[in-house]
Amino acid sequence: xxxxxxxxxxxxxxxxxxxxxxxxxGIFLLFGITTPLMFKYLPxxxxxxxxxxxxxxxxxPTAVQSLSEYASTIGQIGILVAVLVAMGxxxxxxxxxxxxxxxxxxxSRLAFVSAKFIAMxxxxxxxxxxxxxxxxxxxxxxxxxxxxxAFIGLNLLLGLFLVFCLAITLLFSSFFKSSLAAGxxxxxxxxxxxxxxxxxxxxxxxxGKLLGWGNNLLTGNGESYWWALAITIGVICFCIYFAQRTxxxxxx
Amino acid sequence: xxxxxxxxxxxxxxxIIALDKLNLEVPDNIVFGFLGPNGAGKxxxxxxxxxxxxPTSGDAWVxxxxxxxxxxxLNAKTGLLPDVPAxxxxxxxxxxxxxxxxxxxxxSGELKSRVGELLEMVELIEAGRRRIGGxxxxxxxxLGIAQALINRPRVLFMDEPTSALDPIGRRxxxxxxxxxxxxxxxxxxxxxxxxxxxxxxxxxxxxxxxLLTVSSVEALRHKYTHSAFEMExxxxxxxxxxxxxxxxxxxxxxxxxxxxxxxLRVSAVDIDYARRELPRLISESGLTLxxxxxxxPSLEEIFINIMESENNR
Numbered sequence: 001x002x003x004x005x006x007x008x009x010x011x012x013x014x015x016x017x018x019x020x021x022x023x024x025x026g027i028f029l030l031f032g033i034t035t036p037l038m039f040k041y042l043p044x045x046x047x048x049x050x051x052x053x054x055x056x057x058x059x060x061p062t063a064v065q066s067l068s069e070y071a072s073t074i075g076q077i078g079i080l081v082a083v084l085v086a087m088g089x090x091x092x093x094x095x096x097x098x099x100x101x102x103x104x105x106x107x108s109r110l111a112f113v114s115a116k117f118i119a120m121x122x123x124x125x126x127x128x129x130x131x132x133x134x135x136x137x138x139x140x141x142x143x144x145x146x147x148x149x150a151f152i153g154l155n156l157l158l159g160l161f162l163v164f165c166l167a168i169t170l171l172f173s174s175f176f177k178s179s180l181a182a183g184x185x186x187x188x189x190x191x192x193x194x195x196x197x198x199x200x201x202x203x204x205x206x207x208g209k210l211l212g213w214g215n216n217l218l219t220g221n222g223e224s225y226w227w228a229l230a231i232t233i234g235v236i237c238f239c240i241y242f243a244q245r246t247x248x249x250x251x252x
Numbered sequence: 253x254x255x256x257x258x259x260x261x262x263x264x265x266x267x268i269i270a271l272d273k274l275n276l277e278v279p280d281n282i283v284f285g286f287l288g289p290n291g292a293g294k295x296x297x298x299x300x301x302x303x304x305x306x307p308t309s310g311d312a313w314v315x316x317x318x319x320x321x322x323x324x325x326l327n328a329k330t331g332l333l334p335d336v337p338a339x340x341x342x343x344x345x346x347x348x349x350x351x352x353x354x355x356x357x358x359x360s361g362e363l364k365s366r367v368g369e370l371l372e373m374v375e376l377i378e379a380g381r382r383r384i385g386g387x388x389x390x391x392x393x394x395l396g397i398a399q400a401l402i403n404r405p406r407v408l409f410m411d412e413p414t415s416a417l418d419p420i421g422r423r424x425x426x427x428x429x430x431x432x433x434x435x436x437x438x439x440x441x442x443x444x445x446x447x448x449x450x451x452x453x454x455x456x457x458x459x460x461x462x463l464l465t466v467s468s469v470e471a472l473r474h475k476y477t478h479s480a481f482e483m484e485x486x487x488x489x490x491x492x493x494x495x496x497x498x499x500x501x502x503x504x505x506x507x508x509x510x511x512x513x514x515x516l517r518v519s520a521v522d523i524d525y526a527r528r529e530l531p532r533l534i535s536e537s538g539l540t541l542x543x544x545x546x547x548x549p550s551l552e553e554i555f556i557n558i559m560e561s562e563n564n565r
Contacts, residue, residue, distance in 0.1 A: 104332040106357075107355055
């Protein structure tokens with residue numbers, strides 16, 4: 001992977017200089033902090049809003065509810081943020097001509113794609129770590145203590161799923177000079193696999209099942225989906241390989 | 253020694269033939285002008301030679317490296333200035349050159365001095381500290397040249413290097429190209445004929461994907477010149493013009509009136525012979541010569557001539 005180190009350095013710098021760290025981190029942190037707050041103060045919020053709670057009895061919130069809601073929100077919002085961040089990563093460079101400037105130097109296409117993938121993954125995983133620390137701390141502080149091991153397991157699976165979304169989007173970004181086309185197709189594939197993930201048996205092999213597995217860890221349900229994990233990692237590797245192959249065979 | 257060797261290189265886009273069996277050899281340390289109208293196949297050739305496009309058939313070697321997928325040695329020995337150089341606008345000019353230098357694995361101490369040297373050469377020392385996003389077109393072009401030279405390339409590809417520059421910017425870039433000739437072979441695609449006349453040692457003319465001719469600028473002039481001599485005399489030159497009709501190495505002597513002045517115009521079959529012998533005939537005629545000129549066609553006239561004869565085929 002000739003040229004990976006300087007390319008990765010440049011990509012990481014770009015994440016900072018174009019405020020992607022701040023934007024992704026900010027969004028994740030917002031949900032990491034507000035989810036436990038919402039659960040804790042929902043009755044008060046409703047009361048302030050003038051709602052009568054005499055009809056509906058809201059049970060006291062649990063740590064599992066708070067952490068599981070956080071995972072669900074990050075799972076949904078994270079997909080959108082991943083697609084938005086990754087859809088232009090290669091497409092924009094192809095359109096603007098910076099890809100030609102960079103690849104006319106002695107660098108491999110694999111290094112070019114990998115540097116982008118690693119930098120974006122680090123941005124997302126770093127933001128997730130930050131958000132999950134705040135979410136866990138607030139949950140324990142405001143609601144009740146929780147199983148930290150299960151929460152770490154949940155975050156690892158959630159993180160892997162978001163990295164899968166980044167890889168899919170990156171692959172489509174190498175196909176087109178239009179970032180919108182890349183984003184649209186990536187979103188369609190991610191939504192399609194999520195639809196397939198709810199199917200019995202077949203769904204157990206879908207990357208989307210990782211989210212369900214993460215939830216199972218929290219609730220103590222022992223069901224795990226190792227095939228989905230293996231397939232997700234396989235698809236990520238496939239996407240990186242084909243993205244660089246596409247660039248190699250493409251007339252730039 | 254040959255810097256670029258192209259062997260039957262073709263590129264088809266479906267039914268469209270962008271480049272048709274191009275054969276070309278470019279010697280070391282010259283400025284080679286690749287001349288042609290828009291859409292002739294110039295950029296396609298540059299893209300094929302730099303590995304950014306795959307040929308339909310044929311082969312090419314640049315700086316002794318075969319052009320093809322993933323040949324890092326090729327990239328290490330060449331430099332490229334695309335027609336519209338693009339940069340990461342969030343970087344400063346200096347930062348971009350450091351980034352490019354790191355891609356070439358230039359050791360940090362050497363890179364620091366090289367970046368300073370290049371920024372000075374392209375007159376961007378001060379601007380190098382500013383973000384590229386705020387650069388003018390000329391500054392971007394100069395930064396593009398600097399990045400293409402950072403590895404001291406053996407072959408430098410420049411695609412339309414002056415097309416978007418103002419006259420001062422153009423002059424600066426052309427002077428830079430002339431200086432670079434000492435250390436590199438420059439393959440410059442362009443449609444600006446005056447640039448070719450000014451800096452190129454050799455020229456290849458391409459149209460509709462076909463190479464029409466390859467030659468030095470001088471040899472082209474020689475080949476396509478009409479060898480027209482123009483003379484003005486104090487006396488009536490009609491009898492002398494008639495006598496020239498008998499001379500086998502001269503053709504079509506005639507008197508034309510331009511701005512009220514009669515001019516004797518005659519073409520030569522053998523220009524070198526006519527250069528030597530015509531003054532003797534004038535001397536023997538006893539006429540008083542006030543102007544004597546060998547009018548050579550400009551490269552523009554030659555280019556149009558070649559294009560027209562190609563279109564008439």
